[in-house]
Amino acid sequence: MKSYTVQEINEVLKGILVGNTSQNITSPEQLEVANDTEISFIGNKKYEKFWEKSKACVAIVNEDISIPPGENRAFIKVKNADLAMSQVLELFARPMPQFYVEIHPTALVDKSALIGVGSKIGAGSYIGPKVKIGENTTVYPNATILDECTIGRNTIIWSGxxxxxxxxxxxxxxxxxxxxxxxxxxxxxxxxxxxxxxxxxxxxxxxxxxxxxxxxxxxxxxxxxxxxxxxxxxxxxxxxxxxxxxxxxxxxxxxxxxxxxxxxxxxxxxxxxxxxxxxxxxxxxxxxxxxxxxxxxxxxxxxxxxxxxxxxxxxxxxxxxxxxxxxxxxxx
The missing domain is CATH 2.160.10.10 (Hexapeptide repeat proteins)
Incomplete structure (x- = not known):
């Protein structure tokens, strides 16, 4: 399981650290239900009132925060708490579903289709005639791409x-x-x-x-x-x-x-x-x-x-x- 110190998270966010905590942070969570090893955020001053009862050890906050973090708790002040929280979510994100072969043997790929280097085609998918798929694109199981479609690089087509x-x-x-x-x-x-x-x-x-x-x-x-x-x-x-x-x-x-x-x-x-x-x-x-x-x-x-x-x-x-x-x- 991933965990970070508040200092390690602040190195990513490049905010201003107010207070401190000895807790290792194990995940992000909503303010009202977070526990004492989790980080949350306060994106609007009207939610400051929930901080006192929250168990979160750290909150990402906007620069206009008007309350102190409290004992063994910390705020990371940033210009935009919503955007900063998206960076934190990326830190804790789990890997995407894995492919063990680039083109699954049950996928039906027309011989005239062009599949870019590093692209993956999942089980049960159909790729029709004259389809062109760019590099590093992922087609998850049971997706359908019909005749003469063009798909760019680094695109994700989910199942169904x-x-x-x-x-x-x-x-x-x-x-x-x-x-x-x-x-x-x-x-x-x-x-x-x-x-x-x-x-x-x-x-x-x-x-x-x-x-x-x-x-x-x-x-x-x-x-x-x-x-x-x-x-x-x-x-x-x-x-x-x-x-x-x-x-x-x-x-x-x-x-x-x-x-x-x-x-x-x-x-x-x-x-x-x-x-x-x-x-x-x-x-x-x-x-x-x-x-x-x-x-x-x-x-x-x-x-x-x-x-x-x-x-x-x-x-x-x-x-x-x-x-x-x-x-x-x-x-x-």
Missing amino acids: AVIRERSQIGNDCIIHPNATIGADGFGFRPCAQKGLVKIPHIGNVIIGDGVEIGANSCVDRGKFSSTIIGDGCKIDNLVQIGHNSKLGKFCIMAGNSGLAGSVTLGNGVIIGGSASIKDHVTIGDGAVIGAGSGVTGDIPAGKTMLGYPAVEARDALRQWAILKRMVTDSKK
């Missing part, structure tokens, strides 16, 4: 993921279990003879570098050209991205949110959990869409939107306050 034909995935990406990349878009039109006619989607999906797609999320292929996920985007679990949508760089989409077809997100857009975005909407750079909101029209860059239908955050809060007063007055 399906990468449909002609999809392109960049370098340093992570596709989590049971995600589907390149499924048909949702397109049907009424027809007197057949009821509903399915609209073919003949495009593909292009995913940039450093993208993470959460478990059970779906990125649909374009109807004509490509659905595009820009570099550095982070997509949570159970997210739907509709056909021909285009995400700029470093966008975030939280769980259960969804984009209808042909939505455009600028760079650095944040979509909160369970938010839904109407088709053909454009959301500008740096805009934030609050959890559960419904966006029905274009959003300028930098705006924060709340509610259903979504309006500017300050207007939404004002509306909610008025409604609350109306309900209170009606009970008098």
